[in-house]
Amino acid sequence: MKVYEKAPAKINLLLDVIRKREDGFHEVEMIMTMVDLADRLEMEELPRDTIIISSQAGYIPLDEKNLAFQAARLIKDRYDVRKGVYIHLDKKIPVAAGLAGGSSDAAAALRGLNRLWGLNIPEEELCTLGAELGSDVPFCVTGGTAIATGRGEKLERISNPPQCWVVLAKPPINVSTADVYGKLRAAELKSHPSTAAMVSAISRGSFSSICDHLGNVLESVTLSLYPEVMQLKESMQRLGADGVLMSGSGPTVFGLVNKEAKVSRIYNGLRGFCKEVYVVRMLT
Numbered sequence: 001m002k003v004y005e006k007a008p009a010k011i012n013l014l015l016d017v018i019r020k021r022e023d024g025f026h027e028v029e030m031i032m033t034m035v036d037l038a039d040r041l042e043m044e045e046l047p048r049d050t051i052i053i054s055s056q057a058g059y060i061p062l063d064e065k066n067l068a069f070q071a072a073r074l075i076k077d078r079y080d081v082r083k084g085v086y087i088h089l090d091k092k093i094p095v096a097a098g099l100a101g102g103s104s105d106a107a108a109a110l111r112g113l114n115r116l117w118g119l120n121i122p123e124e125e126l127c128t129l130g131a132e133l134g135s136d137v138p139f140c141v142t143g144g145t146a147i148a149t150g151r152g153e154k155l156e157r158i159s160n161p162p163q164c165w166v167v168l169a170k171p172p173i174n175v176s177t178a179d180v181y182g183k184l185r186a187a188e189l190k191s192h193p194s195t196a197a198m199v200s201a202i203s204r205g206s207f208s209s210i211c212d213h214l215g216n217v218l219e220s221v222t223l224s225l226y227p228e229v230m231q232l233k234e235s236m237q238r239l240g241a242d243g244v245l246m247s248g249s250g251p252t253v254f255g256l257v258n259k260e261a262k263v264s265r266i267y268n269g270l271r272g273f274c275k276e277v278y279v280v281r282m283l284t
């Protein structure tokens, strides 16, 4: 038997850091949603008690470092599953981009293996398992749009933003999430984005107000480390995106655009100097 799962990329419409915790993680307040750029996982049961990962992407680990592998091992250990699985990852989400590609693969593996092995694990329990794999995994299990607090694992579902185009551009640099959080001086942040204003904008379905309240305090670190991310933001703004922000710890920058007519101008303008540009829709 085979099961298939889609693993969409996430973007952070808002990312605030409240404080550094004693366990080394940061207390955050984020608003996350999904876009329709997705990896696809094919999972097939194996009679032997083993986990095998393959992918067409040559640049990700296929051993126990792979988050989908870790998800499979976790579910097998916790529910005493003695069967094996072959997981093929069709990667479309750029890696180490701030789009939670690995986290979404892990979440899709949890959902898929729950079905493949008929375990009937409730979604909330899958989220708790997911939190053991990474802070973004619980959100990737549920999808939709949510306010995430704690280290990102406490979720409150909210309505989806109004439909729009999302232009994603990833400069050719690799950014380490741990490094960005490590360099952030949370206590010295001068301004914070307003979660309440963003939640209100989303609930009113006001595209322009959503664009006005985009904010990510991790930009203060990544933009100063990598000036090319700042340049990319400026280019997207100049080309006419309605709202522009870096996603997660970066380096991907996204632009929200409400009119289709503007999208190809932005895409073509960015493609002149950035190889990885994607035009997608918000997943609603």
Ligand SMILES: C[C@](O)(CO)[C@H](O)COP(=O)(O)OP(=O)(O)OC[C@H]1O[C@@H](n2ccc(N)nc2=O)[C@H](O)[C@@H]1O
Residues within 6 Å of the ligand: 012, 015, 024, 025, 026, 027, 028, 030, 098, 100, 103, 133, 134, 135, 136, 137, 150, 151, 152, 177, 178, 179, 181, 182, 248, 249
């Ligand atoms: C930047 C975001 O992607 C925004 O959605 C997340 O906050 C990070 O989520 P993630 O990549 O799943 O992060 P994890 O794999 O749990 O953690 C990677 C590293 O980032 C740092 N980290 C992560 C989340 C958090 N709330 N505080 C942190 O300080 C920690 O140093 C941790 O060792």
Ligand SMILES: Nc1ncnc2c1ncn2[C@@H]1O[C@H](COP(=O)(O)OP(=O)(O)OP(=O)(O)O)[C@@H](O)[C@H]1O
Residues within 6 Å of the ligand: 059, 060, 061, 065, 066, 067, 068, 089, 094, 095, 096, 097, 098, 099, 100, 101, 102, 103, 105, 106, 136, 177, 248, 249, 250
């Ligand atoms: N299934 C996977 N897909 C992509 N990367 C993976 C996967 N499993 C493990 N990794 C490793 O995880 C690291 C981060 O990749 P990922 O694409 O998840 O980053 P990200 O988009 O920045 O995530 P986040 O937004 O959650 O911080 C990479 O160095 C990669 O080698």
